[in-house]
Amino acid sequence: MTPTSVAHEDVMDLGTTDADLGWFVYAVVDADSRIPDDLTGLDDQPVQAVAYGRVAAVVSRFRLERPPGRSADLLAFHRVVDGLADALESVVPVSFGSVVLDQEGIRDELLAPNEGWFGELVDSVRGRVQLIVQANYDQDALLREVVAADPEIARLRELTRDLPEGAARAELVRLGELVGAAVEHRRGEDADALLEDILPLTVAHVLRPASGLERVLDVALLVDSAQRDELENRLEVLAEEVHDRVQLRLLGPTAPYDFAGEV
Numbered sequence: 001m002t003p004t005s006v007a008h009e010d011v012m013d014l015g016t017t018d019a020d021l022g023w024f025v026y027a028v029v030d031a032d033s034r035i036p037d038d039l040t041g042l043d044d045q046p047v048q049a050v051a052y053g054r055v056a057a058v059v060s061r062f063r064l065e066r067p068p069g070r071s072a073d074l075l076a077f078h079r080v081v082d083g084l085a086d087a088l089e090s091v092v093p094v095s096f097g098s099v100v101l102d103q104e105g106i107r108d109e110l111l112a113p114n115e116g117w118f119g120e121l122v123d124s125v126r127g128r129v130q131l132i133v134q135a136n137y138d139q140d141a142l143l144r145e146v147v148a149a150d151p152e153i154a155r156l157r158e159l160t161r162d163l164p165e166g167a168a169r170a171e172l173v174r175l176g177e178l179v180g181a182a183v184e185h186r187r188g189e190d191a192d193a194l195l196e197d198i199l200p201l202t203v204a205h206v207l208r209p210a211s212g213l214e215r216v217l218d219v220a221l222l223v224d225s226a227q228r229d230e231l232e233n234r235l236e237v238l239a240e241e242v243h244d245r246v247q248l249r250l251l252g253p254t255a256p257y258d259f260a261g262e263v
Helices: 071-087 103-124 140-149 149-161 168-199 226-240
Strands: 021-030 048-052 055-063 128-137 202-206 215-224 246-254
Touching: 021 071, 021 103, 048 103, 055 071, 055 103, 055 168, 128 140, 128 168, 128 226, 140 168, 140 215, 149 168, 168 215, 168 226, 168 246, 226 246
Parallel strands: none
Antiparallel strands: 021 055, 048 055, 128 215, 128 246, 202 215
């Protein structure tokens, strides 16, 4: 992408009047950043940067009568933010759906009161990327481990294996409780072991909620670009070590969505 200068003040023609238009906000960057000139956001409108002091908000024109929220809008939001992350050294995404009525509001209401805080956030992610590591159990391997480790689970599983539907309800409930507790304990141990291996190669991390019995770990990592290769190599070694019971998945790099504070 070819870079262009930061800010221009022209109003995009969206077939409506200025009073019907606002500004959709994507991210905060350094004031002297140069954004890609072919980057487009919602409704295929070109993005631009509105600066105040040392920071700038990356925005595009937006029709106020149609609130954001469609899947196409979310895709456009990520396209802009990740495009900025590819082109710039530091990008702080804002919450999806942030809208300001006019450029004065961008400067006076968004940037001016928060310039110092935004500047600290921009500095905190400079030269860094976000990676996401997800780990999932092989469910058959997990069940074999749980049964082998607990005689009571093994007994109840054998007792209820061939019973007709609706029979031994109390035993089935107890079996489910024991399996759930065993999986939760094992998940905690396995997640801690994985984190102990990878966190020394990261700057910060954010644990995401683990959904489903099979999910071991879902963690966002903030990584110095210089250490990214070392981390990815370590994850490849880990994936080989645990492949018979856990599958590791690496996503990214992306903009640091999980490390942008409450922007």
